[in-house]
Amino acid sequence: MSTKDKIIKTSIMLFNQHGERAITTNHIASHMGISPGNLYYHFKNKEDIIRHIFALYSQHLHTQFVPMAKHDEAFTHLTGYLDALFELMWRFHFFYDNLGDILSRDEVLKKDYIEFQAALLSQVRELVIGLREGGMITIDDEDAIELAHMLKITVSFWTPYIKARRLSGELMQQDIYNGILKVLALFKAFATEQSIPQINLLREKYSALAAQAEPAS
Amino acid sequence: MSTKDKIIKTSIMLFNQHGERAITTNHIASHMGISPGNLYYHFKNKEDIIRHIFALYSQHLHTQFVPMAKHDEAFTHLTGYLDALFELMWRFHFFYDNLGDILSRDEVLKKDYIEFQAALLSQVRELVIGLREGGMITIDDEDAIELAHMLKITVSFWTPYIKARRLSGELMQQDIYNGILKVLALFKAFATEQSIPQINLLREKYSALAAQAEPAS
DNA sequence: GTCTATATGTGGATAGAC
DNA sequence: GTCTATCCACATATAGAC
Numbered sequence: 001m002s003t004k005d006k007i008i009k010t011s012i013m014l015f016n017q018h019g020e021r022a023i024t025t026n027h028i029a030s031h032m033g034i035s036p037g038n039l040y041y042h043f044k045n046k047e048d049i050i051r052h053i054f055a056l057y058s059q060h061l062h063t064q065f066v067p068m069a070k071h072d073e074a075f076t077h078l079t080g081y082l083d084a085l086f087e088l089m090w091r092f093h094f095f096y097d098n099l100g101d102i103l104s105r106d107e108v109l110k111k112d113y114i115e116f117q118a119a120l121l122s123q124v125r126e127l128v129i130g131l132r133e134g135g136m137i138t139i140d141d142e143d144a145i146e147l148a149h150m151l152k153i154t155v156s157f158w159t160p161y162i163k164a165r166r167l168s169g170e171l172m173q174q175d176i177y178n179g180i181l182k183v184l185a186l187f188k189a190f191a192t193e194q195s196i197p198q199i200n201l202l203r204e205k206y207s208a209l210a211a212q213a214e215p216a217s
Numbered sequence: 218m219s220t221k222d223k224i225i226k227t228s229i230m231l232f233n234q235h236g237e238r239a240i241t242t243n244h245i246a247s248h249m250g251i252s253p254g255n256l257y258y259h260f261k262n263k264e265d266i267i268r269h270i271f272a273l274y275s276q277h278l279h280t281q282f283v284p285m286a287k288h289d290e291a292f293t294h295l296t297g298y299l300d301a302l303f304e305l306m307w308r309f310h311f312f313y314d315n316l317g318d319i320l321s322r323d324e325v326l327k328k329d330y331i332e333f334q335a336a337l338l339s340q341v342r343e344l345v346i347g348l349r350e351g352g353m354i355t356i357d358d359e360d361a362i363e364l365a366h367m368l369k370i371t372v373s374f375w376t377p378y379i380k381a382r383r384l385s386g387e388l389m390q391q392d393i394y395n396g397i398l399k400v401l402a403l404f405k406a407f408a409t410e411q412s413i414p415q416i417n418l419l420r421e422k423y424s425a426l427a428a429q430a431e432p433a434s
Numbered sequence: 435g436t437c438t439a440t441a442t443g444t445g446g447a448t449a450g451a452c
Numbered sequence: 453g454t455c456t457a458t459c460c461a462c463a464t465a466t467a468g469a470c
Contacts, residue, residue: 003453021238021318024445038454040447099381100314101238114382146402149378153399154367157374161366164316165331182370185363189406220435241463255436257465 004042006032008056011049015094020050020102047106054109057092058116064088065123075136075198082183085155086176093159093171117152124148136198137190147190154182177210221259223249225273228266232311237267237319264323271326274309275333281305282340292353292415299400302372303393310376310388334369341365353415354407364403371399394427 001009010032014023025046029039043049064084095102103110125148131137132144139147158179163169181203188199218226227249231240242263246256260266281301312319320327342365348354349361356364375396380386398420405416 019317019321022321025447026445034453035455036446037448037456041453045446097317098315100236100377100386101318103381104236104239104386110384110386114384117382143402143405146399147406150367150371150399150403153371153374153378156378157370160317161370161373164320165334167327167331169317169321182363182367185360186367186406188360189364189403242465243463252437253464254438254466258435262464 003034003038007039007042007049008052012053012092012094015053016092020094020098025049047109050102051106051109051112053092054095054112057088057095058112060088061085061120065120075195075202078131078187079202082180083176086158086179089155089159089179090171090176093163096156097160097163099156121148121152124151131187135192136195137187138192139190143190147186150186151183154186155179158182174210174212177206180206181210220251220255224256224259224266225269229270229309229311232270233309237311237315242266264326267319268323268326268329270309271312271329274305274312275329277305278302278337282337292412292419295404296419299397300393303375303396306372306376306396307388307393310380313373314377314380316373338365338369341368348404352409353412354404355409356407360407364407367403368400371403372396375399391427391429394423397423398427 007028011023011028014028014031025039026036028049029036043052065081089096103113125145128137128139128144128147128151132139159171159175162175162178163171184199184203184206188196188203191199224245228240228245231245231248242256243253245266246253260269282298306313320330342362345354345356345361345364345368349356376388376392379392379395380388401416401420401423405413405420408416
């Protein structure tokens with residue numbers, strides 16, 4: 001693995017662990033056992049590192065979060081989506097811990113982010129419409145866009161929400177399952193007679209996973 | 218108004234406008250036309266200021282967000298709540314823009330925050346149960362707590378969500394109405410036959426208000 | 435209560451040798 | 453590509469005069 005990639009990897013780890021604000025370029029370098037000068041040979045500055053991390057994140061999201069084709073197996077696919085999605089959010093959660101700060105210091109990144117989120121909103125809306133077409137949920141067009149927004153908010157800010165409720169501020173693997181349960185509850189609110197048993201089945205599955213190490217949220 | 222109160226007021230304004238990270242104690246003092254030394258006469262340090270602001274915020278929330286007594290007029294009261302609540306979130310939104318950072322630097326504040334949020338969650342859950350008792354929504358106990366969490370997430374992170382979607386990063390009065398619409402959509406998902414018309418009425422009201430100055434979200 | 439002046443520490447970033 | 457040394461800017465915080 002190249003030094004450049006190692007810097008990215010180390011930065012993600014340290015940012016997630018201690019927060020982007022608390023981690024300086026010196027911390028990153030010293031943790032890797034390289035000099036600050038070397039770090040600045042590979043990256044123009046700290047924002048440059050963050051931009052690369054964001055590129056990584058959005059690229060992962062693009063490849064994993066492709067719109068569904070078959071509506072009838074919607075919820076089966078949904079599980080896979082949610083697992084991958086929350087796992088991704090967990091791996092890059094520092095970004096949403098400090099979203100405002102990070103974006104306000106980098107105009108270029110902010111533009112990319114806005115564009116990216118607009119595309120994402122459309123995709124989520126399509127997914128919601130897809131579930132409707134498959135008879136899984138009942139929802140009018142107006143609420144479909146509202147639901148898409150709420151899904152985005154819930155997924156994006158789930159990790160900061162959890163961290164703020166815990167003195168240690170640490171995230172656990174189980175938190176992912178609790179997040180998925182929130183999304184399932186959202187879908188269940190719009191579910192049809194036909195789909196409710198499927199959702200309840202999923203809920204039981206993730207409830208069991210979430211309960212393995214934690215008291216109920 | 219005392220210098221101490223003016224420092225609080227100025228800090229809130231500058232934090233909201235530029236973010237807590239970007240505003241130093243020198244900025245606050247210089248914007249007020251006082252010396253840094255004077256500021257440090259009134260407050261021990263920057264965190265001391267933030268603690269006072271949080272105390273102000275939680276105090277406002279406690280006095281305004283009292284549980285409902287009469288279930289039958291639930292939605293009428295709900296409107297007043299939501300107006301006051303989102304207005305409050307708007308006035309202190311810098312806090313949620315940087316929640317993780319702010320809490321991670323101040324153990325005492327974090328403890329207060331956690332305690333406060335736990336109490337708030339109970340209150341929101343009571344409100345949800347109250348709406349159910351009044352026949353306004355249909356929801357089982359398990360989903361009631363999930364809904365309470367989602368309401369909290371939506372209200373807490375609504376302003377950072379909106380700011381991240383806008384290049385200027387500025388918030389407008391209309392954003393409040395769009396936030397209220399999200400909460401209404403959440404309630405509508407669980408609404409009974411009886412209450413749907415009431416919610417639709419409220420939705421029309423806030424849609425009109427939100428449309429006054431902005432294109433649709 | 436308020437000021438001026440300043441100490442202290444530190445983060446971001448660069449120059450130049452190897 | 454990597455290191456050492458260092459500069460610059462600035463935020464936090466204090467001392468002591470008024």
